Amino acid sequence: MTRLLEVIDLQTHFFTRDGVVKAVDGVSFTLDKGETLGVVGESGSGKSVTAMSIMRLIPDPPGKVVGGDIIFKGDSVLEMTAQQVRSLRGNRIAMIFQDPMTSLNPVYRVGEQIGESVRLHKNASKQEAFERAVELLDLVGIPHPRERARDYPHQFSGGMRQRAMIAMAIANQPKVLIADEPTTALDVTIQAQILDLMNELQDRTGTAIIMITHDLGVIADMADKVLVMYAGRPVEYGSAADVFYNPKHPYTWGLLDSLPRHDVAMKDTLNPIQGQPPSMIRVPEGCSFHPRCPYARVKCIKEEPVLRHTEAEHGSACHFAGDDGFVRGEATACREVS
Numbered sequence: 001m002t003r004l005l006e007v008i009d010l011q012t013h014f015f016t017r018d019g020v021v022k023a024v025d026g027v028s029f030t031l032d033k034g035e036t037l038g039v040v041g042e043s044g045s046g047k048s049v050t051a052m053s054i055m056r057l058i059p060d061p062p063g064k065v066v067g068g069d070i071i072f073k074g075d076s077v078l079e080m081t082a083q084q085v086r087s088l089r090g091n092r093i094a095m096i097f098q099d100p101m102t103s104l105n106p107v108y109r110v111g112e113q114i115g116e117s118v119r120l121h122k123n124a125s126k127q128e129a130f131e132r133a134v135e136l137l138d139l140v141g142i143p144h145p146r147e148r149a150r151d152y153p154h155q156f157s158g159g160m161r162q163r164a165m166i167a168m169a170i171a172n173q174p175k176v177l178i179a180d181e182p183t184t185a186l187d188v189t190i191q192a193q194i195l196d197l198m199n200e201l202q203d204r205t206g207t208a209i210i211m212i213t214h215d216l217g218v219i220a221d222m223a224d225k226v227l228v229m230y231a232g233r234p235v236e237y238g239s240a241a242d243v244f245y246n247p248k249h250p251y252t253w254g255l256l257d258s259l260p261r262h263d264v265a266m267k268d269t270l271n272p273i274q275g276q277p278p279s280m281i282r283v284p285e286g287c288s289f290h291p292r293c294p295y296a297r298v299k300c301i302k303e304e305p306v307l308r309h310t311e312a313e314h315g316s317a318c319h320f321a322g323d324d325g326f327v328r329g330e331a332t333a334c335r336e337v338s
């Protein structure tokens with residue numbers, strides 16, 4: 001069976017005056033119809049650059065995909081012509097960006113902008129495109145969609161703008177929907193509504209979703225698989241059950257430990273990962289997480305651990321992640337390196 005999307009050892013680098021930034025360095029994953037992949041990591045971990053690479057939106061120069069491949073339904077996205085990419089983008093693979101205000105054009109009515117995406121790919125008349133926009137606004141839960149389609153973006157609340165962005169992204173029933181931190185700018189109740197809406201749309205259409213987030217909590221209820229990234233590299237990959245209930249990388253443990261718990265007072269439970277993500281110009285040698293890892297050993301600064309996994313398997317890029325290696329909650333913090 002042909003896979004819907006396969007990312008194989010993707011490497012996207014930026015060539016800057018200060019040096020080469022390996023923003024994505026060896027990322028692989030697969031995605032099938034109806035699946036949701038959560039891509040998790042702190043800012044600068046390469047999540048968004050992975051998404052932009054799939055959409056062929058990396059500005060060249062300074063950026064370039066220097067290795068690996070992206071296969072959509074059997075065809076290499078990297079080898080597509082400009083025309084093929086235009087037809088792919090927004091039509092078969094669509095993206096919802098983090099900040100709807102920067103993605104919606106303030107001088108055009110919301111309905112026109114949603115309709116434009118339909119006209120571009122489906123050769124619809126202006127009236128047909130407007131009717132489709134009204135239908136889509138209704139689908140994403142905007143009340144009085146016919147009237148609201150005539151509003152400008154500034155007349156929409158933050159949550160409504162994000163719904164309008166989702167309407168635009170699903171206008172042509174894409175096979176893959178990439179959502180880059182779609183709920184970060186929204187308050188918690190609206191966040192939950194937007195996630196429910198995406199789940200509902202997925203159930204109806206079978207669209208596969210790549211959900212990019214810095215917050216593991218956001219994807220806990222919706223991801224089938226999880227890819228954890230750090231400093232441009234994949235550090236853990238597996239089914240959501242494996243990553244949430246049997247995480248094998250100390251960075252994933254840190255992300256899980258920093259989630260607030262509703263059953264414990266905030267001051268007793270928040271346990272953030274110490275330190276900051278590294279500068280991408282000077283990524284630490286060996287395991288890039290070693291300056292922040294409470295379990296770092298001498299081997300960690302000398303050798304780079306590589307994530308190895310087969311499709312069905314759960315993999316971790318930690319030297320001590322094997323079956324006889326570290327276990328969350330049992331490993332003793334003991335830094336051999338300073």
Ligand code: SF4
Pocket residue numbers: 249250251287288289290293294295296297300305317318319320
């Ligand atoms: Fe920590 Fe070493 Fe594992 Fe890296 S390889 S996560 S530094 S124990």
